[in-house]
Amino acid sequence: MSVLFEEEVREEAATAVAKRMVTAARTAPKAKGKDTLVAAIVNAETRKTIASHMRTMVETSGAGKFFLRDADNLEQSHGLVLLGTRIDPMGLDPCGLCGFADCNEKRQHPNHPCSFNTGDLGIAIGSAVSVAMDARVDNRIMFSIGMAARELNLLGNDVRIVYGIPLSISGKDPFFDRKPGK
Secondary structure, eight states: OOOOOGGGGHHHHHHHHHHHHHHHHHHHHGGGGOEEEEEEEOOOOOHHHHHOOOOHHHHHHHOOOOHHHHHHHHOOEEEEEEEEEEEEOOOSOOOTTTSSSSSHHHHSSSSOOHHHHHHHHHHHHHHHHHHHHHHHHHEOOHHHHHHHHHHHHHHOTTTTEEEEEEEEOOOSTTTSOOOOOO
């Protein structure tokens, strides 16, 4: 007789949900049908690397102390989805939502976000977390994880805005009623 306990399948279950999340993000609507999204699922070893880097960021680059709390949350997680965007103006005329007169002027500032790229990323994130919610997997959108992933160049040099979505399958949601910082 064999028994497979729930604790033994948490990582596998989180990975299955993460696969559905990146699919939902990919198929979310994009401005002009132009896809600038980059989506990835992160394994346990790389989650530890990101958490360690988040702690280093507090010590060396002045990141907020809440990065420590978020690193602890990441280490408690059973999965992680990273969603990011490349900066690529839509070429709309007129536009100017980014603060520049038009896309030609914006292109002179390649690290300045295009409003549509970031808007599309937000829609993709919403689609992804709705999948986690439907699967009853605890999650939280964290820019701190995204900052560390960007510094580690996990999604590539051209991905300038990144968010992390850690996933937890446990009796208590670690992302709820968190302490402000250490």
